[in-house]
Amino acid sequence: MDSIKKTDNFVFQTYARQGKAFVKGEGTSLWDEDGKKYIDFLAGIAVCSLGHCHPKITQAINRQASTLIHVSNLFYTMPQADLASKLCEKSFADRVFFANSGAEANEAAIKLARRYFQKKGDKNRFKIITMEQSFHGRTMATLSATGQDKIKEGFYPLLEGFSYVPFNDIDALRNEIDESVCAIMLEPVQGEGGIIPADPDYLKAVRELCNDKGILLIFDEIQCGMGRCGTFFAHELYKVTPDIMTLAKALGNGLPIGAMLATEDAAIGFDFGSHATTFGGTPLATAAALEVVNIISRETFLEQVRQKGQYFKDKLVKLKEKHSRVVGIRGKGLLLGLEIGVGKDKNATFFVGELMEKGFIINGIQDKILRFAPPLIIEEKEIDRLISALDSLL
Structure with a gap:
């Protein structure tokens, strides 16, 4: 007590x-x-x-803790390199940015989506459409992206540039898109919103809409990814791939780590000095996460x-x-x-x-x-x- x-x-x-x-x-x-x-x-x-x-993850943590814990991202480390390559091998992605949590991974995704269009010279595209009852984190940006009013209470004014539509309603989403939209962000299975999966054809329709309008698709798989839904990533159930995906929670099996994955095209939004974190992708966290990925990958x-x-x-x-x-x-x-x-x-x-x-x-x-x-x-x-x-x- x-x-x-x-x-x-x-x-x-x-x-x-x-x-x-x-x-x-x-x-x-x-x-x-x-x-x-x-x-x-x-x-x-x-x-x-x-x-x-888990004994193998505990062994990986102990082994890495006795060798090297942190040197910052000013240098290279093998655990980070191995984990990044493994995540790209298992997914649609070509690039990985490591963070410390799901909120930080989503923060990186939001920044990448906006800067992607800034880099292409389209400064009028900044708005991100998310879903009602969604949950994307507790930082100011991810709170602004979250589609639940009760979580936002007391934190107004929120960041501009977000709008919300009902989940699984493709017509509402289509009607919300204008020339200012840079991305659509959603959870393939809403977690905090009530364990609500996307309808079978909904994600395919969203992907087609993004292709047609030339905007980015972001999947937040922080809760539903990493094997939780029976496939390595939840979107595999729908045979649809995003441009950007975020992971955390189960990635480290208890050690804090987040990751933002992107295609080579979407990744052009970040270059030297555009985004950073002191603790993202430390040797300790990535060594643990690599063991997690290896175990989930077993036949x-x-x-x-x-x-x-x-x-x-x-x-x-x-x-x-x-x-x-x-x-x-x-x-x-x-x-x-x-x-x-x-x-x-x-x-x-x-x-x-x-x-x-x-x-x-x-x-x-x-x-x-x-x-x-x-x-x-x-x-x-x-x-x-x-x-x-x-x-x-x-």
């Missing part, structure tokens, strides 16, 4: 913490100060996708994610058939959401708290969505235990 008291006394009160202090993690499990064990179905908000303290790994994701979703659908309280199941792979009917006496917060008491960690979003983003190594028997506990609560 000492850690809870000290945190409450000395740390900014910006988080509604759930009253537990964790001291150990291994695989899909966490232990609190009292020694109670929990099965983690949140993975640090889709971060520890390979589980807590059958993503196939198992798809199988477990379908198993989990089928179980949730059966709960919906049994309990009228459940009004919707959605998501891709192992990023799933269960929607609770509005106007009921118990919202998502109630279920989050009750499941924690039963030894399961999830979280609630939009007051009515239970979000499940477990480590990708979760086992079916652990899914069964959660379903049983949720069934009893419903």
